[in-house]
Amino acid sequence: MISIRWFLTLTLIALLVLVSFLSSLRGYRESMAEAETLFDLQLLEHVKLLGLLNPASFLFGNTLVIADSVITTPAELELSLQLLVVYQIFDREEKLVIRSENSPTENMAAFEPGYQHAEFNGYSWRALVAQDPLDGHWIMAAQRNDVRYRLAEAVTLQAVLPGVIGVPIAGLLIWWIVGLGLRPIQTLAASVRAREAGDLNVVELDDIPKELTPLTQSTNDLLTRLAMAFDREKRFAADAAHELRTPISVLKVQLHNLLHDLQSRQLPDAAVQTTRQSLQELGQGIDSLAHLIEQILVLNRTTPDQYMRQFTRINLLALVQDVVSNEFEQILARDQIFSLDGLPAFVSGDDTALRSLIQNLLVNASKYTPLGGQITITILQEHNKVLLKLEDSGPGIPEQQYAQVFDRFYRLPDAHHDASVTGSGLGLAIVKHIASMHQADIQLSRSQNLGGLCVTVIFQAYQQDNPA
Amino acid sequence: MIDAVVIVLREVLEAMLVCCVLLASSYALGAKRIWLLPVTLFAVGGALLYATNLTALTDLFDGRGQELTNVLLLMLTGASLLFYLAQLPGVITQKTSGVTPALYASLIVASAAAMVRELAEIFIYIFSYGIASGQTAPVVSGAVIGAGVGVSLGIFIFFGLLWLGKRRCLQVSAVLLSLIGAGMMSQATRFLVQSGFLPGEHIVWDSSWLISESSLTGELLHALLGYDATPGIEQLAVYFASLLIAILLLRKLSVNQSLDVDSLRH
Numbered sequence: 145m146i147s148i149r150w151f152l153t154l155t156l157i158a159l160l161v162l163v164s165f166l167s168s169l170r171g172y173r174e175s176m177a178e179a180e181t182l183f184d185l186q187l188l189e190h191v192k193l194l195g196l197l198n199p200a201s202f203l204f205g206n207t208l209v210i211a212d213s214v215i216t217t218p219a220e221l222e223l224s225l226q227l228l229v230v231y232q233i234f235d236r237e238e239k240l241v242i243r244s245e246n247s248p249t250e251n252m253a254a255f256e257p258g259y260q261h262a263e264f265n266g267y268s269w270r271a272l273v274a275q276d277p278l279d280g281h282w283i284m285a286a287q288r289n290d291v292r293y294r295l296a297e298a299v300t301l302q303a304v305l306p307g308v309i310g311v312p313i314a315g316l317l318i319w320w321i322v323g324l325g326l327r328p329i330q331t332l333a334a335s336v337r338a339r340e341a342g343d344l345n346v347v348e349l350d351d352i353p354k355e356l357t358p359l360t361q362s363t364n365d366l367l368t369r370l371a372m373a374f375d376r377e378k379r380f381a382a383d384a385a386h387e388l389r390t391p392i393s394v395l396k397v398q399l400h401n402l403l404h405d406l407q408s409r410q411l412p413d414a415a416v417q418t419t420r421q422s423l424q425e426l427g428q429g430i431d432s433l434a435h436l437i438e439q440i441l442v443l444n445r446t447t448p449d450q451y452m453r454q455f456t457r458i459n460l461l462a463l464v465q466d467v468v469s470n471e472f473e474q475i476l477a478r479d480q481i482f483s484l485d486g487l488p489a490f491v492s493g494d495d496t497a498l499r500s501l502i503q504n505l506l507v508n509a510s511k512y513t514p515l516g517g518q519i520t521i522t523i524l525q526e527h528n529k530v531l532l533k534l535e536d537s538g539p540g541i542p543e544q545q546y547a548q549v550f551d552r553f554y555r556l557p558d559a560h561h562d563a564s565v566t567g568s569g570l571g572l573a574i575v576k577h578i579a580s581m582h583q584a585d586i587q588l589s590r591s592q593n594l595g596g597l598c599v600t601v602i603f604q605a606y607q608q609d610n611p612a
Numbered sequence: 613m614i615d616a617v618v619i620v621l622r623e624v625l626e627a628m629l630v631c632c633v634l635l636a637s638s639y640a641l642g643a644k645r646i647w648l649l650p651v652t653l654f655a656v657g658g659a660l661l662y663a664t665n666l667t668a669l670t671d672l673f674d675g676r677g678q679e680l681t682n683v684l685l686l687m688l689t690g691a692s693l694l695f696y697l698a699q700l701p702g703v704i705t706q707k708t709s710g711v712t713p714a715l716y717a718s719l720i721v722a723s724a725a726a727m728v729r730e731l732a733e734i735f736i737y738i739f740s741y742g743i744a745s746g747q748t749a750p751v752v753s754g755a756v757i758g759a760g761v762g763v764s765l766g767i768f769i770f771f772g773l774l775w776l777g778k779r780r781c782l783q784v785s786a787v788l789l790s791l792i793g794a795g796m797m798s799q800a801t802r803f804l805v806q807s808g809f810l811p812g813e814h815i816v817w818d819s820s821w822l823i824s825e826s827s828l829t830g831e832l833l834h835a836l837l838g839y840d841a842t843p844g845i846e847q848l849a850v851y852f853a854s855l856l857i858a859i860l861l862l863r864k865l866s867v868n869q870s871l872d873v874d875s876l877r878h
Binding site for chain 1: 613614617639749750753756757760761763764765767768771774
């Protein structure tokens with residue numbers, strides 16, 4: 145769609161041009177007609193003046209030249225020559241009595257009283273012929289048509305020209321004024337555009353024009369509803385996860401009691417064995433349910449707005465060591481060889497969130513790496529980046545699925561790993577979420593050293609002046 | 613001054629009609645405005661070339677060079693308008709990236725060819741009747757007024773067509789373009805008759821008593837329909853042949869459009 149500014153500017157200028165130019169044309173024609181009348185009146189005055197003369201007192205062929213004594217400059221003389229009225233006076237027998245210098249010797253117009261068109265001396269003329277009612281002598285006076293036209297046009301153009309010259313100036317002004325009028329829209333658009341993604345506060349602008357109030361109002365209503373919906377969603381997930389913890393704890397306790405009871409009862413060995421196995425499977429189910437709920441809690445607890453403001457300086461190496469010591473039991477249980485390499489490196493971030501990131505990556509690696517496999521964590525600092533690299537000797541992930549594994553609840557097909565491994569499908573989604581909150585990049589690749597998956601998280605190094 | 617207004621207005625109106633209808637049509641198709649740049653360059657450059665070499669041009673082909681150039685430009689405009697109409701159905705049905713390079717080319721050629729002739733005539737008029745004969749002020753201001761009125765009318769035609777909405781705009785502008793194109797073709801035929809390349813003995817009718825070619829209505833009809841008060845048989849034949857081709861192309865368009873109306877409402 146064409147912009148409002150162009151539409152308004154072009155149509156307004158077009159309208160202005162049409163109205164002003166057409167009225168100029170109308171004015172031009174009227175002025176030209178008026179000028180014609182004025183020149184005709186001038187001819188009439190000449191004829192009236194000539195009528196006052198007594199032809200008998202003049203000699204044949206005599207001319208009246210008095211202009212030379214009055215006119216001094218060449219320009220005025222030129223104008224006078226152009227304006228010059230030529231005349232002839234005939235007696236009642238139509239014999240030439242007197243004539244002006246540049247008039248022909250024959251009668252220049254027909255002997256009929258009134259305005260006439262005449263042709264002589266190579267020009268076309270406007271002639272006025274009159275007959276004296278007393279003695280019947282004829283008076284003829286004429287002016288060149290082209291001179292009359294040119295003089296009239298020169299005068300009229302003076303009135304038309306300013307209008308023609310003014311239109312471009314008016315056009316520029318219209319362009320500017322339309323832009324000025326549209327500025328509130330730009331301001332509103334800019335203020336909406338400049339917001340951060342998560343900013344759902346209402347738009348507050350001073351002096352919003354009446355036309356934009358409904359738009360601002362409905363945008364604000366929408367933002368409020370959106371913020372409430374987000375809030376509700378967040379609270380629901382958090383509440384649900386929180387509320388589920390208690391019954392799960394109760395389930396765990398009851399399971400423990402059941403197992404204890406089973407030992408104290410006098411039952412056949414075979415029956416005890418089957419029941420114990422079922423109860424252990426039930427226990428695993430409850431554990432994975434508990435894990436899923438924990439993960440959902442982490443995902444919902446870490447929203448960008450809240451956490452960005454609480455970022456502190458964190459020693460990534462120390463954090464990794466801490467997480468590893470917590471999870472070392474699992475790694476030992478699977479007979480895996482773990483190694484950590486690197487120097488202290490500092491990033492800006494949230495302790496709990498980063499801990500969760502490392503833990504998820506480590507647990508994942510341990511889970512998918514076969515018994516007796518190998519896991520390595522490397523911490524590197526390159527210029528202003530800090531790299532956290534986690535490699536394993538597991539089956540890895542097919543390259544075409546690198547993008548999908550970060551989706552929530554996405555799980556790889558069983559062909560790629562041991563089917564007995566349980567998981568919620570949230571681990572990498574959480575890692576991705578936490579990394580993006582820390583403005584860190586995650587890259588997946590095949591490990592050069594161990595042959596399994598290599599996850600590289602690239603953080604911005606901590607900088608004193610830029611704590612965010 | 614009035615003469616300058618009338619002459620320039622006539623030329624500008626003819627060129628604006630072609631350009632503004634094409635512009636509105638291309639807008640409805642979602643074309644970019646960038647094609648206006650080469651049009652301006654070609655039109656101004658071509659018109660200057662035409663006007664400055666008028667004498668040499670006239671002397672070509674036993675003094676019929678100017679007529680032949682006009683015929684060439686008119687036919688170029690008419691043909692590229694028909695070419696544009698021929699491509700419309702294809703572009704509309706192609707839902708992804710609408711405007712093809714061929715379509716842009718036809719837009720550029722049609723507009724530039726239409727403008728070259730009219731601009732050259734304006735340049736020649738202003739120079740020979742204005743500057744060279746010492747009448748600069750009245751002729752130039754008349755030309756500015758004529759051009760201003762013509763361009764303003766063009767702007768209103770453009771926004772008027774856009775105001776119809778995309779679908780109607782395409783339909784109406786297609787009809788207008790086929791009429792204008794046929795008019796150009798018949799005008800070219802007239803030039804051929806005038807310069808003696810075609811016999812042109814049979815004048816079919818004389819409607820100058822009803823609508824004179826030099827009246828405002830006559831000028832408008834001339835620009836829009838190629839109106840001629842005394843058309844020859846060849847002229848009418850070419851006119852209706854071009855119109856027939858255009859109608860055949862448009863019929864295809866209206867069939868396709870009824871199927872693909874939604875594809876335009878993006």
